[in-house]
Amino acid sequence: MKGFWICIFLLSTVAARTQTPLPNEKKPISIRWLGHAAFEIVSPGGTQLLIDPFLTKNPATPAEYKDLSRYHPSHILVTHSHRDHLGDAVELAKLSKAKLVSVIMLDTFVTKGGLPPDQVESINVGDQITAGDVKIHVVPAMHSSEPSGRPVGYVLEFSDGRTLYDEGDTWIFGDMSLIQEFYHPNIILMGCGPPGHGDYVRAAWLAVNRYFKPQVVIPMHYGAFPGSASEADIRAVVGNDSRVKFMKPGERREF
Ligand SMILES: [Zn+2]
Incomplete structure (x- = not known):
C-alpha cells in the first residue's frame, strides 16, 4: 500500500513538471528566417519581433510568408533604408499596429507613409529600447x-541573459570588438553581403572568429538575388564549423 502512494506521488510530480516549467528552466528563442535579411524572432517570454521585413517582393520568401496579415509583432526593427531591408515595414506597421523602430527620417513613415508619429520609435547608435x-x-x-x-x-538581450546580434548590412569593422565586450552575443545573424562580392563572406566569417565567441551563427543576406552568395559559397568559407546553422527561407528553429 505504501508503494502505491509513493507511486501516485511520483506520477503527480512528473505531471506537475510537464505542465509548469521550473523557474530556472530555459525557454527557447524562436528564429524564423523569412529569406534574405528578414527574420521573425519570438523571445522566451513570447515577444514577437520582425527584423528587416522585406517580404512581398522578396524572391526568396515562400508564398505563405508574403501574407502580411499573418504577422503580429510588437516591434518592427529596420536596419537601414535600402528597399531589401525596409521592405514592407510601413504596411506591416499599419496592419499590426506594431511600433516601427528605425534610424530613418521620421518623414518616410509619417508624411509619406501615413503612420501616426507615436507609432515610430526614432533611434540612434547606442540607444536602448525595451x-x-x-x-x-x-x-x-x-x-x-x-x-x-x-x-x-x-x-537583442533576452530575459535569460542570452543575446542575439543581427549585423544588418555591414563590412567587418574594428568596433565589433566593443559589441563583443558590451553584449557578448550568443547568436549571430551573419550578413553575407551584396551580390557579386565574394570577399564579403570571408570578411563576415573573419569578423565572427576575430571578434566574437558565439554558440550559433546563422548566415543570412544570401540566395535571394542573382549573383548573391549561395549556400555552397558560404560553406566553402565556413567549412564544417558546427556553430554555423544554415536555414531555409520559411524555416523556424529554436535555440
Ligand atoms: Zn541589403
Missing part, C-alpha cells in the same frame, strides 16, 4: 542608407 521581455541595443554598421538615416545593427 520590447516586452527583450532589451534592444542599437549598434553601428559599416554600410550606407540612401535616401535617409544611417545603417545600424541590433543586439
Whole structure:
C-alpha cells in the first residue's frame, strides 16, 4: 500500500513538471528566417519581433510568408533604408499596429507613409529600447542608407541573459570588438553581403572568429538575388564549423 502512494506521488510530480516549467528552466528563442535579411524572432517570454521585413517582393520568401496579415509583432526593427531591408515595414506597421523602430527620417513613415508619429520609435547608435521581455541595443554598421538615416545593427538581450546580434548590412569593422565586450552575443545573424562580392563572406566569417565567441551563427543576406552568395559559397568559407546553422527561407528553429 505504501508503494502505491509513493507511486501516485511520483506520477503527480512528473505531471506537475510537464505542465509548469521550473523557474530556472530555459525557454527557447524562436528564429524564423523569412529569406534574405528578414527574420521573425519570438523571445522566451513570447515577444514577437520582425527584423528587416522585406517580404512581398522578396524572391526568396515562400508564398505563405508574403501574407502580411499573418504577422503580429510588437516591434518592427529596420536596419537601414535600402528597399531589401525596409521592405514592407510601413504596411506591416499599419496592419499590426506594431511600433516601427528605425534610424530613418521620421518623414518616410509619417508624411509619406501615413503612420501616426507615436507609432515610430526614432533611434540612434547606442540607444536602448525595451520590447516586452527583450532589451534592444542599437549598434553601428559599416554600410550606407540612401535616401535617409544611417545603417545600424541590433543586439537583442533576452530575459535569460542570452543575446542575439543581427549585423544588418555591414563590412567587418574594428568596433565589433566593443559589441563583443558590451553584449557578448550568443547568436549571430551573419550578413553575407551584396551580390557579386565574394570577399564579403570571408570578411563576415573573419569578423565572427576575430571578434566574437558565439554558440550559433546563422548566415543570412544570401540566395535571394542573382549573383548573391549561395549556400555552397558560404560553406566553402565556413567549412564544417558546427556553430554555423544554415536555414531555409520559411524555416523556424529554436535555440
Ligand atoms: Zn541589403
